[in-house]
Amino acid sequence: MTAVADATRIETKSWFHRNQQTIAPWLFLAPGVLFFLVYVIAPIFQSFNISLYEWDGLGQAEYIGFRNYEDLYWEYVDRDAFFISLKNNLIWLIMYLLAIPAGLFIALFLNQTVFGIRLYKSLFFFPFVISQVVVGLVFTWFYDPTFGLLNNILSVFGAGPINVLGNENLVTYGIIVAGLWPQTAYCMILYLTGLNAVDPEQIEAGRLDGAKGWRMLWHVVLPQLRPATFIAFVVTIIGALRSFDLISIMTEGGPFGSSRVLAFYMFEVALSEYGFRMGYGAAIAVVLFLIMMCFIAYFLWSMYRDEKR
């Protein structure tokens, strides 16, 4: 009966009204999708294209095929730049993952109900809220060989002084530690939220079975924290490959380019005083993009699986 009523009503309405439910989503999507296409999706393809040209950003661009990539591979233009950046990216990627266990550790430490714990949790989270520029400055002073807190502490133990940011072998690790500070805070908050939702009955059941400490953590708690761990992995890997601010603030890639990563090297080539080699820069960006795309594809695939379930 309602079908008949609907049919007669639809007859009398305009085309727009009849097709409302097919048109409406596209009208709602249009502004957002348009913006996103122009500013994010199209530039990805444009960068691929630019990487095939030699171009200073102003004059005529000259098509050179894959020569930018050959120059990168053989390091014809900048000696010891591309592979050092690539190696540093790898170090960042591996070391940055330490934020996940460290965050879990702090979350477990703070997951209590004592007086003032809420304030403690907020203050532990603090480093994530401040800008990486400020984090970079703070750690530059922390490492300073003449007055830095680090060397003051070391001298108490009769060690040092060491100039972390001036040492080619230490500099990348020094910057990563600065990056781990906010990243650990982020992972901590993810795990704190996850721990809040852990099923108390399963914990009790585990206790009755005699599980405690590490075994309990590994077999009962961690499986329940899987969603938190997944997000922690996503944000940490993306954060590691995006590292730019800290390097730019703390060392500008130095000493002698030893703390460069692809993100910074690309910027240096395309926009700094050495630069305006847009095509060459775009080629570096493409390499970084392809590396990141492996991870992005994996993340999307996991999301797709969850959606279908």
Added chain:
Amino acid sequence: MFPAPIQKRSQAAQITYQTFLPLALLLWLAPLLAVAIFSIKPDADFVNANYWGWPTSFEGAVNYGKVFFDSDMPRYLLNSVLITVPTVIGAVALSSMTGFALGIYKFRSNLWIFFMFVAGNFVPFQILMVPVRDLTLDLGLYNTKTGLVLFHIAFQTGFCTLFMRNFIRALPFELIEAARVEGVAEWRIFWYVVLPLMKPALAALSVLIFTFIWNDYFWAVVLTQGAESQPVTAGITSFNAQYRAAYHLMSAGSIVAAIPPVAMFFLMQKHFIAGLTLGAVK
């Protein structure tokens, strides 16, 4: 609860925990506390290499006064506000619509459009840098706040859509169906039914985007130069160049630059954490 509540442990364990807690916090925030202490020291202490001793006098008011009245800092702060606030409004507005479209309607390309937003949100900035800079130059918006705002809105729409869509998915769908049976137009459903339910998501996204954009450095350097349009993250480097080796002023400047997102976080803590940890719990 895991680990077992400390209250169930021995008295000694409880006291140990209660003493370790502040110590750990002090250690965790030590680099920041050092800067805070620097910012209230007088210039003379640095000249005399009295870096870590007791300050010979407390010059907090003088140092911060200099930052606020004797430098470009207020200018940079204002720029940051004028960049951040429109971005928040724009990104939240666009993404509440895209999130609504992707969360409510079933059509064939739905998931693909959603994945486009998600993937775009994870892309490295450098692959966008040259074309976006060119586009901004062509539009005549290089070195303007507008240029920066337009890009930020577009890019943040990716993350915001992910967030909004998942939030709308969790709303009771019967409400929308009921409204449709009543013959309510789709845009009215969006405005009068769904939007009021999205208030927590709107709040969470606003604080998150505020912090992200306030702390952005890369795009500020790529798309702007000079005090008339640069936000505080980029401004602090020129500030530091101006006061080279004046550590008390550089420290005070850094702290000033860090305060707005920190204040935002403490005021809106619940929303902030709800936003950051979306999806951390199934």
